[in-house]
Amino acid sequence: MTSLIFVSTNDLSKTSGSGVATREIVRAIGSVTTADLCVICPDPAETLSTDLRAVVDRFRFLPAETNPGHPLWHAKIETALGWHLLAAIRVERPAAVVTRLAQSTLFPAPICRALSIPYLLMVRGVVNRDDEYDRTKLSAIVEQVVRLNVSLADEVTVAFEAVREAIGDYRRLDQSHIEIVPNAVDPERFTPVNREEARVACEADLPPDTFVLGFVGTLAERQMLPALFRALSDVPDVHLLVVGSGPVGDRLRTLTADLTIESQVTFVGQVPYNAVPTYIGACDAAYGVVNPKRPSNPIKVYEYLACERPVLTSRSPEMTFVEHKNAGVVIEEVTPAAVADAVRELRDSTPNRRREMGVRGREYVLANHTWATVARRVLPDTLQRPRAHVEEAEE
Structure with missing residues (x-):
């Protein structure tokens, strides 16, 4: 039986951030591949989901994720990864190794090159940034790790244009x-929910007849949330539902008090992952912009649209479809004034127009942005099931 190895240093039991994306990628690969799937990843902090275990034939667990930002943890995990990968290759004799790049992904590329195993590299974010938000004393080392992986990989896929620009010179x-x-x-997880039913179901005590703008995600600098909060002070008849937690949460609560908009903002903290569609459904529209200093391709935008909610986003190569498909409002710069104007546009749209935006958004996402689509574009055709077989398996 042909086998495939997937390598990641993300905890696949996490319900936020890169853990969610990596788990969905693995689940999709397992669903579309004809090969036995062996996954090498950290020992999960929680029980892995049933749907993930159903498509993975074998796991090899690395030491549990403890302090992923510390160099000693990276050294420990990479040493274990090298040994586990060699052992897995001896047993699996894989047709390919797929790796999600991390800051210290050191061994998979040279091992695969030495053993003539196709190495498929996934770079989902800018791994090494030199900006005010994310500095590291080991940036030069990280840069060389990225260069090693990109230069030795047989195929490289990235999540957005800024990553390709950052690493393009590493390819011959x-x-x-x-x-x-x-x-x-x-x-299948992110589906439309009736707004009124969602407002009753979620624990947010939202005003029943008020326009509600939502945000779901980590409360971090890259989300550019202060601009949104300041915009609210100019749009008093809009309510903001904030779902998530993170390092700037306390600052946002302080800002809410300073702007005297406490009655317009509801913080609910982090909710179970399977409850997120209900909270999105409680909103009339949702916020998900791209920070120009930290380019990204926010998954939340696709989740909002899958739930048939129009989005307020900012211009980037990957978000141009929002404007082309009329699935929301795209702003040129993320400033309080620009955000306020966009919020007014969405608020003043009729419920039917917003509904049509959401429907168009979901149709586009289903055609272009499912995890199964990602898996098919990463794997070679020889390791994929025919589409009809996949659809039957999903049903």
Whole structure:
């Protein structure tokens, strides 16, 4: 039986951030591949989901994720990864190794090159940034790790254009081009929910007849949330539902008090992952912009649209479809004034127009941004099931 190895240093039991995306990628690969799937990843903090275990034939667990930002943890995990990968290769004799790049992904590329195993590299974010938000004393080392992986990989896929620009010089002219494979969503999990029913179901005590703008995600600098909060002070008849937690949460609560908009904002903290569609459904529209200093391809935008909610986003190569498909409002710069104007536009749209935006958004996402689409674009055709077989398996 042909086998495939997937390598990641993300905890696949996490319900936020890169853990969610990596788990969905693995689940999608397991669903579309004809090969036995062996996954090498950290020992999960929680029980892995049943649907993930159903598509993975074998796991090899690395030491549990403890302090992923510390160099000693990276050294420990990479040492274990090298040994586990060699052992898995001896047993599995894989047709390919797929790796999600991390800051210290050191061994998979040279091991695969030495053993003539196709190495498929997934770069989902800018791993090494030199900006005010994310500095590291080991940035030069990280840069060389990225260069090693990109230069040795047989195929490289990235989530957005800024990543391709950052690493493009690491490929030789005779190597395959870096392909952009944007982020995605599970359309079976993120489905439309009736707004009134969602407002009753979620624990947010939202005003029943008020326009509600939502945000779901980590409360971090890259989300550019202060601009949204300041915009609210100019749009007093809008309510903001904030779902999630993170490092700037306390600052946002302080800002809410300073702007005297406490009555317009509801913080609910982090909710179970399977409850997120209900909270999105309680909103009339949702916020998910791209920070120009930290380019990204926010998964939340695809989740909002899968739930048939129009989005307020900012201009980037990957978000141009929102404007083209009329699935929301795209702003040129993320400033309080620009956000306020966009919020007014969405608020003043009729419920039917917003509903049509959401429907168009979901249709586009289903056609272009499912995790199964990502998996098919990453794997070679020889390791994929025919589409009809996949659809039957999903049913």
